[in-house]
Amino acid sequence: MFLALFSIVISIAFFAYYVGHRRALSLAGNDLSTLHSRPGYHGAFLAILTAVPAFLLLSVWAFFQTSVLDQFVLTRTDHFLVGLSSAQIEAFLRDAKAIAFGGIVSGVDEGKEFAASLYARYQKVGHVLAAGSLLVLAIIGFSWGYHRICASARTRHFVERSMMVLLVACSAVAVLTTIGIVLSLIFESLMFFRKVPVLDFVFGTHWSPQSAFEGAGADGTQTNTKIFGAIPLLAGTFLITSIAILVAAPVGLLSAIYLSDYASKPVRASAKPVLEILAGIPTVVYGFFAALVVAPTIRGWGEGLGLSVSSESALAAGLVMGIMIIPFVSSLSDDVINAVPQSLRDGSAGLGATKSETIRRVVLPAALPGIVSALILAISRAIGETMIVVMAAGLAANITANPLEAVTTVTVQIVTLLVGDQEFDSAKTLAAFALGLLLFCITLALNVFALRVVRKYREQYD
Incomplete structure (x- = not known):
């Protein structure tokens, strides 16, 4: 209606x-x-x-x-x-x-x-x-x-003032939405930290919220705070994200360099849209691909080499996630590289530099702020990914640097904690909001770092 x-x-x-x-x-x-x-x-x-x-x-x-x-x-x-x-x-x-x-x-x-x-x-x-x-x-x-x-x-004045009010209202909606999300995370997280100490959560090495009331008091209400350690989740998140960015960064950046400076116009016109199709594939399809193709292949190769490979490994999830975020790196880097003034290239060529030297010593340094922004966006996208990790890396909260073992991430545990009927006054459910606040702080730190890099190098090349 x-x-x-x-x-x-x-x-x-x-x-x-x-x-x-x-x-x-x-x-x-x-x-x-x-x-x-x-x-x-x-x-x-x-x-x-x-x-x-x-x-x-x-x-x-x-x-x-x-x-x-x-x-x-x-x-x-x-x-x-x-x-x-x-x-x-x-x-x-x-x-x-x-x-x-x-x-x-x-x-x-x-x-x-x-x-x-x-x-x-x-x-x-x-x-x-x-x-x-x-x-x-x-x-x-x-x-x-x-x-x-x-x-x-004077209807023009009225219409233009009305449009200004509309623009301000849209901006206010975006700002208020962000403030509302942050406040909701903080409020629920404070309720969680009343039950679980902050240090036990941030520096704890054991994550098992399913047993939140094991070892409780006689009334069964005292929460075991030692099982809400976020370190295993952070370790799994950073491991998978590192693998993904090790795949996406070189492939995406080199693809952008080729498309912007080496490829002919017909090749660029066909290759770039095909590469960007990867960004339109649903993440559940990537999850199927990781679980049914990549993970068994890695396990077969590992067993052939005498290695112990888990059926759900961080390597499988990281590789597929890296493929997924390649368009974020390549497309944004390509736009940034193309935005470098042609006069810089011409000046380098006039001094006798080859094309490869011009790219390495002139174009890439000038485009560095945009490239860093593209990489940070890709990292943030990888940190927030859930479906691929669920289907390819599993739910095991392990502290390990071995990419052949099963791990889990912060976003996967948030989903796991909030699935089904939950009591929002229990530490088990409130832990999801604490994880969300922790993830928000991490991505905020990444954005602040990217902003500092952009400001520093933009002053140098503007």
């Missing part, structure tokens, strides 16, 4: 734009210079006044409709909820919604059926009221704006 109402609002906006544009043309006649603003601004002016209030109402309705419906249903079904806890009331409402909107629920009773009928009835009433309110607001805005359009109307 929301999409239908949104489509109606967009259609009304286009209609208002057309009407406003036509009215401005009719006012101008054959001489557009009599208008203060171009006809397009008059059309945009009328479209904004018609659609924006309706869209704001639609957004408020979409945001609050669930809580409003819940309150209405609770006031009519309070006699069915006597003696129930808050969790049981939430489950009651969830089942009632499922019954009302076509879900499957076990244990249907009279109270849930009555609540479901209320949900269905109130939602229909809400849809009708929302649609009617949208049309009323649109008509009021259209009527007021239509009569405001005249030759001297």
Whole structure:
């Protein structure tokens, strides 16, 4: 229903734009210079006044409709909820919604059926009221704006200020989203650190959250804090990421050098899109490839050499992850290398340097800030990868530098801890947020390092 109402609002906006544009043309006649603003601004002016209030109402309705419906249903079904806890009331409402909107629920009773009928009835009433309110607001805005359009109307100023407000709002959304993510991680992590000391978490060498209550007190509530050590996860993350970047960095950088300075235009036009196709392959496909092809191949080669190779190894995951992030390095590095001024190449050639010497001593140093940024982006992408590690490297939390053994990463453990029904007041579940905060700090440190490199060398070559 929301999409239908949104489509109606967009259609009304286009209609208002057309009407406003036509009215401005009719006012101008054959001489557009009599208008203060171009006809397009008059059309945009009328479209904004018609659609924006309706869209704001639609957004408020979409945001609050669930809580409003819940309150209405609770006031009519309070006699069915006597003696129930808050969790049981939430489950009651969830089942009632499922019954009302076509879900499957076990244990249907009279109270849930009555609540479901209320949900269905109130939602229909809400849809009708929302649609009617949208049309009323649109008509009021259209009527007021239509009569405001005249030759001297400064609609351009209004439209440009409205666009500025939109740009500021979009920027604010991005900033507030980042702040919200960080605050949520910090809040939940603080709850975790009330149960587990920070030092035990950051420097601990044993990770086994599945046994969070083993060795507990007589009441079974005291958490064993020695099993939440993040060192094995960090070791596995850095091992797999190192293997990946050792594959992606040379292959991607050399590919970028070839495409930018050696390849002919036909080869570049065909090779670069083919290389970038790797970035569009879903990570689950890479996971299948790693688990079904790369891992068995590595194990076969290792056994042929007399080595002990795990069926799920860090090497298999790292190699496939390196293939996955090659486009990040090659495409960005290629763009950066092409952005180096041709005058630098010509000056080097004029001094007698060969093409390879020019690339090594002039082009690459000048493009170093962009290349570092590409590598940091690729490293961040590798650190955040989950599916390939799950399917190729396993879930074993080991502290090892041997790429032939099974390891796990921070992101895999976050997923493992949050899968299924969880209690968000237990250390086991809250550990996922602490891991997320730790991963955030690591990637932030990488970005700060990349920013310092970029600033240092950009001053030298600008």
